[in-house]
Structure formats: C-alpha cells, structure tokens
Amino acid sequence: xxxxxxxxxxxxxxxxxxxxxxxxxxxxxxxxxxxxxxxxxxxxxxxxxxxxxxxxxxxxxxxxxxxxxxxxxxxxxxxxxxxxxxxxxxxxxxxxxxxxxxxxxxxxxxxxxxxxxxxxxxxxxxxxxxxxxxxxxxxxxxxxxxxxxxxxxxxxxxxxxxxxxxxxxxxxxxxxxxxxxxxxxxxxxxxxxxxxxxxxxxxxxxxxxxxxxxxxxxxxxxxxxxxxxxxxxxxxxxxxxxxxxxxxxxxxxxxxxxxxxxxxxxxxxxxxxxxxxxxxxxxxxxxxxxxxxxxxxxxxxxxxxxxxxxxxxxxxxxxxxxxxxxxxxxxxxxxxxxxxxxxxxxxxxxxxxxxxxxxxxxxxxxxxxxxxxxxxxxxxxxxxxxxxxxxxxxxxxxxxxxxxxxxxxxxxxxxxxxxxxxxxxxxxxxxxxxxxxxxxxxxxxxxxxxxxxxxxxxx
Amino acid sequence: xxxxxxxxxxxxxxxxxxxxxxxxxxxxxxxxxxxxxxxxxxxxxxxxxxxxxxxxxxxxxxxxxxxxxxxxxxxxxxxxxxxxxxxxxxxxxxxxxxxxxxxxxxxxxxxxxxxxxxxxxxxxxxxxxxxxxxxxxxxxxxxxxxxxxxxxxxxx
Numbered sequence: 001x002x003x004x005x006x007x008x009x010x011x012x013x014x015x016x017x018x019x020x021x022x023x024x025x026x027x028x029x030x031x032x033x034x035x036x037x038x039x040x041x042x043x044x045x046x047x048x049x050x051x052x053x054x055x056x057x058x059x060x061x062x063x064x065x066x067x068x069x070x071x072x073x074x075x076x077x078x079x080x081x082x083x084x085x086x087x088x089x090x091x092x093x094x095x096x097x098x099x100x101x102x103x104x105x106x107x108x109x110x111x112x113x114x115x116x117x118x119x120x121x122x123x124x125x126x127x128x129x130x131x132x133x134x135x136x137x138x139x140x141x142x143x144x145x146x147x148x149x150x151x152x153x154x155x156x157x158x159x160x161x162x163x164x165x166x167x168x169x170x171x172x173x174x175x176x177x178x179x180x181x182x183x184x185x186x187x188x189x190x191x192x193x194x195x196x197x198x199x200x201x202x203x204x205x206x207x208x209x210x211x212x213x214x215x216x217x218x219x220x221x222x223x224x225x226x227x228x229x230x231x232x233x234x235x236x237x238x239x240x241x242x243x244x245x246x247x248x249x250x251x252x253x254x255x256x257x258x259x260x261x262x263x264x265x266x267x268x269x270x271x272x273x274x275x276x277x278x279x280x281x282x283x284x285x286x287x288x289x290x291x292x293x294x295x296x297x298x299x300x301x302x303x304x305x306x307x308x309x310x311x312x313x314x315x316x317x318x319x320x321x322x323x324x325x326x327x328x329x330x331x332x333x334x335x336x337x338x339x340x341x342x343x344x345x346x347x348x349x350x351x352x353x354x355x356x357x358x359x360x361x362x363x364x365x366x367x368x369x370x371x372x373x374x375x376x377x378x379x380x381x382x383x384x385x386x387x388x389x390x391x392x393x394x395x396x397x398x399x400x401x402x403x404x405x406x407x408x409x410x411x412x413x414x415x416x417x418x419x420x421x422x423x424x425x426x427x428x429x430x431x432x433x434x435x436x437x438x439x440x441x442x443x444x445x446x447x448x449x450x451x452x453x454x455x456x457x458x459x
Numbered sequence: 460x461x462x463x464x465x466x467x468x469x470x471x472x473x474x475x476x477x478x479x480x481x482x483x484x485x486x487x488x489x490x491x492x493x494x495x496x497x498x499x500x501x502x503x504x505x506x507x508x509x510x511x512x513x514x515x516x517x518x519x520x521x522x523x524x525x526x527x528x529x530x531x532x533x534x535x536x537x538x539x540x541x542x543x544x545x546x547x548x549x550x551x552x553x554x555x556x557x558x559x560x561x562x563x564x565x566x567x568x569x570x571x572x573x574x575x576x577x578x579x580x581x582x583x584x585x586x587x588x589x590x591x592x593x594x595x596x597x598x599x600x601x602x603x604x605x606x607x608x609x610x611x612x613x614x615x
Binding site: 132159 | 470498501507553564
C-alpha cells in the first residue's frame with residue numbers, strides 16, 4: 001500500500017518558534033522505525049519534564065479473535081501480527097500449544113531435528129530483521145545520512161552487502177518457512193514439508209559467504225561514533241545454559257529472578273496508560289525493564305560461539321553492553337551468531353543418516369484441554385504467549401506480550417535522559433540524537449508500520 | 460523477446476491492500492504464460508527480479524483521496540521516479556519508493572519499470588477488498604495487459 005505523506009521530510013518539517021523562553025520543535029514524521037506512534041518531549045527551563053511514547057495505531061485485537069479458532073491455527077494467525085518477525089510469533093505459539101498437547105513417544109531423532117530446524121528458521125528471521133535495522137534504518141544515523149538511499153550513493157558496496165545478507169535471511173525463511181513473509185510451513189508439532197537436499201545445499205553455500213560478511217558488518221559498525229550513555233538496566237531475556245537462546249530457556253532478570261514462562265504473569269504486569277494504545281509492561285509493580293539483543297547478550301554471553309566472543313572483543317565490547325547506542329554492535333554480533341548457528345545446524349542435519357528432506361516432519365500430538373505458556377526470543381526481545389484450549393482443541397483464551405510493549409517504559413525513560421544530556425544542543429542536533437536514540441530499540445510498534453511523530457516542546 | 464514480469468504487492472488480510480495481489484492473480488488466470496509474482500510485502504526482494512527481467516510492472520494499492528476508488532494510475536519509475544509524495548509511503552517493510560530509489564542508486568533498475576497504483580478506499584485489518592475496488596479489478600487487469608503488450612512490442 002502506498003500511503004499519503006509517508007515520506008514527508010522529517011527534520012525539514014521542524015518548526016522553531018522563539019517567544020520568551022518557549023521553544024517548540026516538531027518533526028512531523030520520523031521514518032526508519034517500525035510502528036505508528038509519536039514521541040512528545042516536554043522541556044521546561046532546560047529541564048526535561050516528560051517523555052511520552054504515544055502509540056496511536058489502533059489495537060489489533062488478535063487476542064480477542066483467537067478464541068473459537070482451532071489450536072492448529074494459532075501459528076498462522078499470530079504470524080500475521082508482524083511482517084518482520086512472524087517466525088517469532090509462530091514459534092511462541094507452537095511451543096505453547098505443544099506444552100498442552102500430550103506427546104506420543106517419538107524417535108529422539110525426530111524431536112532433535114525439529115528443535116534444530118526451528119532454531120535454523122529463527123536464525124533466518126534474526127538475520128533479515130537485524131540486517132534491515134542495521135543497514136537500512138540505523139546506520140544512516142551514525143554516518144549522517146537521511147536514509148539508506150543517501151548512504152548507498154557514497155557507500156554502494158556496503159549497502160549491497162547489507163542487501164545480500166538480508167536476502168540470505170529471507171531465503172532461509174522461504175526455504176524452511178515456505179515463503180518470506182508470513183511463512184506457512186510451521187505447524188504445531190513440526191513442519192508441513194521440509195526443503196529438498198538441493199535447496200539446503202544451495203543455502204549452505206550462501207551461509208558460508210554470509211558468515212564472512214557478518215564479520216565485516218561488525219567491523220563496520222564498531223567504528224561508528226557512539227554517544228556516551230551507559231545505563232543500569234534490568235535486563236530480561238531467556239537463558240539457556242547450553243546455547244544462545246532462541247526457542248527455549250528460563251526467563252531471567254539481571255536482579256536474579258529465574259522463572260519458567262508459566263510464571264511470567266506472577267512477576268510481569270501490563271498496564272494501560274492514557275497516552276498510548278499499547279499496554280505498558282512492568283517488572284513487579286512499577287519497575288522498567290529492557291528486553292532485546294543487549295539483554296540476551298548480558299545473560300548468555302557465555303553461550304556465544306568462540307568466533308562471536310572474539311568479534312565482540314575486537315569490536316570493543318565487554319561481556320555486557322550497557323550503552324543502547326551500541327546496540328547496533330550487539331545486533332551485528334547476533335547476526336554472526338545466527339550465521340554460525342545456521343551453518344552448524346544445516347551441516348549437521350545434512351550429514352545425518354536420518355532422512356528428512358522433502359517431506360513432512362512432525363510430532364504425533366494428541367490434543368487435550370489445558371493451558372500452555374511459551375516464551376521465545378524475537379529479534380527485538382522476549383515474546384511471551386499463553387493459550388487455553390478445550391478438549392477439542394478450541395482456543396478459549398489467548399494472551400500475547402510482545403517485546404516493544406515491554407520496552408516502552410525504558411524507551412521513554414532513556415529518551416528523557418538522552419534529551420537532558422543533550423539539552424544545550426541546538427534544535428536540529430537534539431532532534432537528530434533523539435531520532436537515533438529511538439532507533440536504538442528497533443521499536444516495532446504495531447508490530448509493524450512506519451510512522452513516528454516526534455514533538456519536542458521547550459517551555 | 461524481452462522478459463516481462465508482473466508483480467502484485469500487498470496484504471490480502473488488510474482490505475484494499477490486497478488489490479495488487481487480486482489483480483495479478485486474475486492476470487495469471489487469463490494469461491498463464493505470463494511470468495507473475497505475488498509479494499506479501501517485503502519489496503526488498505524486488506531487486507532480485509530487477510536483475511532477471513527486462514520489463515517489470517508492479518501492481519499495488521495506493522491512497523489518493525482526489526481519485527475514485529478502483530481507478531488505476533501508471534507511473535514510469537525508470538524514467539521519472541516517485542516524485543509525487545502521495546505515492547511514496549508504504550505499509551510494507553520497505554516501501555516501493557525505497558526499493559526503487561535504492562536500486563537506481565546502485566544501478567540495478569531493469570530496462571523498463573512501471574508501477575500501476577490502484578486507488579484504494581479502506582485498509583482495515585481482517586477485511587477483504589471493498590466492493591467499489593473489487594468491481595474495477597477487471598478494468599485494471601485489461602489496462603495492465605494492454606500496457607504489457609505495448610511494452611513488449613516496443614522492445615521487440
């Protein structure tokens with residue numbers, strides 16, 4: 001759909017009024033974020049008084065229209081929530097449903113294969129989502145360009161590398177998900193049909209190139225200039241003692257909580273705030289927390305492959321990163337991880353004596369009444385699902401807590417602090433740093449449209 | 460003969476956003492020999508097609524309140540770009556404007572590239588194409604088939 005005014009100039013639309021000590025800055029449209037909303041910043045006498053992220057995209061009612069549908073439909077329905085991270089929605093949905101269903105004893109090879117190929121599919125989504133954000137959305141901020149088109153004029157080879165990397169991520173999703181957007185090959189229990197051996201071999205060749213290009217990406221972004229802005233975050237992510245988490249693990253907080261997804265609602269709460277259509281999530285009664293790549297990196301650094309740790313070290317990162325402006329480096333490291341993991345899985349699976357190509361692979365499940373919970377790691381962070389179904393498999397209730405909803409409060413808090421730290425800058429420079437700061441969180445507000453109106457009011 | 464591809468773009472669960480897909484599906488039924496592709500929204504993959512086909516026609520929904528819903532407008536993207544801001548935006552992950560202009564900068568545009576924008580009425584989630592747009596689909600299909608014939612003949 002082509003929309004009116006989508007690309008109205010952003011900074012060009014700033015209006016600047018001087019009347020006594022009152023200044024007002026308006027940026028009509030901030031491109032390069034995923035979501036429809038607005039940010040309003042209130043500054044009085046050079047003190048930031050309020051930062052509000054207002055999401056005015058109407059609620060999408062997915063949780064409301066799922067009751068009455070068959071449990072097998074959950075992965076296909078929820079995949080429609082987001083065009084960028086549909087695999088995440090599918091994964092959380094299938095894991096929750098499989099927790100309810102009783103599982104007929106199955107060959108361990110089948111279970112292991114399904115687990116591995118789900119991780120492989122998820123790696124594809126991390127690659128395409130992270131690369132889109134790194135190259136097309138965020139890097140132009142650091143290098144002083146309006147957008148990726150302007151960036152490409154001066155750095156053709158770099159943008160071409162980004163496009164090729166993204167294409168590989170898309171290809172992974174098409175290969176194992178059936179199509180790039182809103183994949184259709186994931187089912188409760190496994191996959192409807194796995195790709196042919198030829199398709200897997202072709203993909204493997206691309207992964208070899210992608211791994212090297214991912215290293216070059218880390219080197220590229222680590223040379224950017226970063227605002228000095230370290231914060232003491234309550235990081236929340238999945239933790240898995242053996243692998244960097246995608247589909248499984250306990251939910252862990254920096255303050256020491258470690259819970260199964262079943263217990264999420266006992267510790268994390270959603271509240272409605274008047275200024276936004278999206279629910280605000282808190283840890284405990286009122287604490288902000290931060291999900292996403294930086295949280296995953298904090299809790300799971302030890303599980304990264306050696307090459308990723310070395311690349312992180314070369315990029316100047318320690319075992320934790322507290323500066324959200326450097327989230328672009330952490331995303332780049334996760335891209336390298338995704339290529340390493342995908343390559344390892346695909347090589348192992350193709351060497352296996354177990355025949356799986358070009359056919360359906362799924363667990364034998366028997367539906368029963370119950371409640372299922374699951375949390376997986378979407379590119380933007382923890383994605384939690386809960387479903388209740390009856391003995392026929394009809395969904396009775398559904399609840400979904402996406403990552404951007406969980407990060408809303410920390411985004412508002414950080415934007416206020418970044419604004420305060422830069423309050424003496426002129427309007428144009430302040431606006432630029434705030435736009436860049438918003439993109440630190442790769443917000444996916446709808447989970448996915450493209451308008452953010454930024455308004456700075458100085459009194 | 461030049462290779463021609465017709466690409467329908469949109470979301471068939473978002474009201475008239477699905478009109479590009481509906482139009483190109485209809486073309487595929489009428490002319491099964493034509494190369495067509497249905498894109499669910501990630502138009503970054505358009506650049507893959509740019510390097511394979513000589514002539515590409517994109518079909519997508521557009522908002523233009525001054526025009527009647529269901530009518531089609533044709534934009535020559537190869538020679539003029541999307542200077543009209545009313546057709547630059549997108550609900551897709553990367554807009555057509557971004558994909559085309561990026562390809563232009565990278566020197567990756569095909570010989571001929573056209574966008575057929577079908578004026579939409581509503582984009583409500585979970586709804587199908589509105590009646591006033593649906594009843595114009597056959598007319599749009601005819602326009603596109605004529606355009607494709609003309610382009611292929613010109614390049615022959």
